[in-house]
Amino acid sequence: MSIAMREAWGTALVELGRDVPELVVLDGDLGTSTKADKFAAAYPDRFLQMGIAEQNLVGTAAGLATTGMIAWLSSFGVFFSHRALDPIRMLVAQTNANVKIAAGYTGICFGMAGKSHHDHADLAIMRAMPGMVVLAPGDAAECAAMTRWATAYEGPVYLRLARDPGPDLPPSGFELGAVRELRSGTTAVLVSTGSQTARTLQAAELAAADGLDLRVLHLPTIKPLDEQSLIEAIGDAPYVVTVEDHSTFGGLGGLVAEIVSGGPRPVPVRRVGLADTWVESGSNDYLLDRYGLSAEAVATQVTAIAAELS
Structure with missing residues (x-):
């Protein structure tokens, strides 16, 4: 931690x-x-x-x-x-x-x-x-x-900056615009950012129990992002799921969708994040579950997306 x-x-x-x-x-x-x-x-x-x-x-x-x-x-x-x-x-x-x-x-x-x-x-x-x-x-x-x-x-x-401590990611320095691959996989690609990345990485491990082999990318730079590196990191994946502790309007999901749709091989992009809603008060664990951002909730959503797109 x-x-x-x-x-x-x-x-x-x-x-x-x-x-x-x-x-x-x-x-x-x-x-x-x-x-x-x-x-x-x-x-x-x-x-x-x-x-x-x-x-x-x-x-x-x-x-x-x-x-x-x-x-x-x-x-x-x-x-x-x-x-x-x-x-x-x-x-x-x-x-x-x-x-x-x-x-x-x-x-x-x-x-x-x-x-x-x-x-x-x-x-x-x-x-x-x-x-x-x-x-x-x-x-x-x-x-x-x-x-x-x-x-x-x-x-x-x-x-x-997030307020509370969270799990450490694999050690790395910082390079502006770089895309970090934290987990290899062939089923699909999960893309996350900020403190949500650790929960997304945990979700990929949980989803493995359902037979999903998920690649996880971390984008520490939202702007300027090395777009070509993201396209190359997505590779031949059949679809992409973005996961963010942010609105699904205009944040990470929008960024990735813009890049993928304009790339050489457009694929479906599904967005996991906060819907068009205000967030209520509560403990961190309660809020993460309530709004679908805990590792377990993300894994459930990703599994459902996989069933939809398979």
Whole structure:
């Protein structure tokens, strides 16, 4: 079991701060939750507590970027993708500002927060924004690698972070746009991203009991993705199933469907994720089962898709 992504992000920033004096962190009054408080304790002169004023947080970061600072923003994902969306669009993306967005508490797995704090459209929103790099780490090690990469990269980055620890994926570094094959298989291909990938990998093992030999691909980069690598990784599979802790509108499923349909060998793409619904409050396990994203629920859905398409 890995440490939480937010812990890995905070620790990586502290380490980076030693060698990158222009690194600053701006927080929206959630530092103890997002773990931006680690950076605040290590470098108080480079930490700005902006309060619950996300639009101002983004604007200040964009201004700091014009002076040569590398600004990391810390808050919950929903507050960036909705409350602060206009300044992100106008001040960060359109100007190609060197601002990094650490979007914490994304997906459905963060306890009893309820529909006010759950956002399942952030990947669709951010990947549609010109100039925005969109990353979704699968575990803490990948998160730390992405944090280092994003700090060195010149331009806007959206980093999607889950709240709670999850299983570790097989060790790997981070390469922008790369497609990672985590399990070989010939029956079909499962494609996942973020913390959902570990559950998807577990689902493939469960589905093996029903005779399904499933290849599992992990896409840590939502944008820009190496499209040719994805086409090659899908290979001659008869169909693809995407699995995401996100709306089935415009996120990973939309991305993969767009690429596959425009490729040399279009095949059926089925999408497993959140339907057109708001997510209620509940424990992580309850919500994963309720909305079909637990390993068991994904395996059941994949088995049904296999029966439909066989």
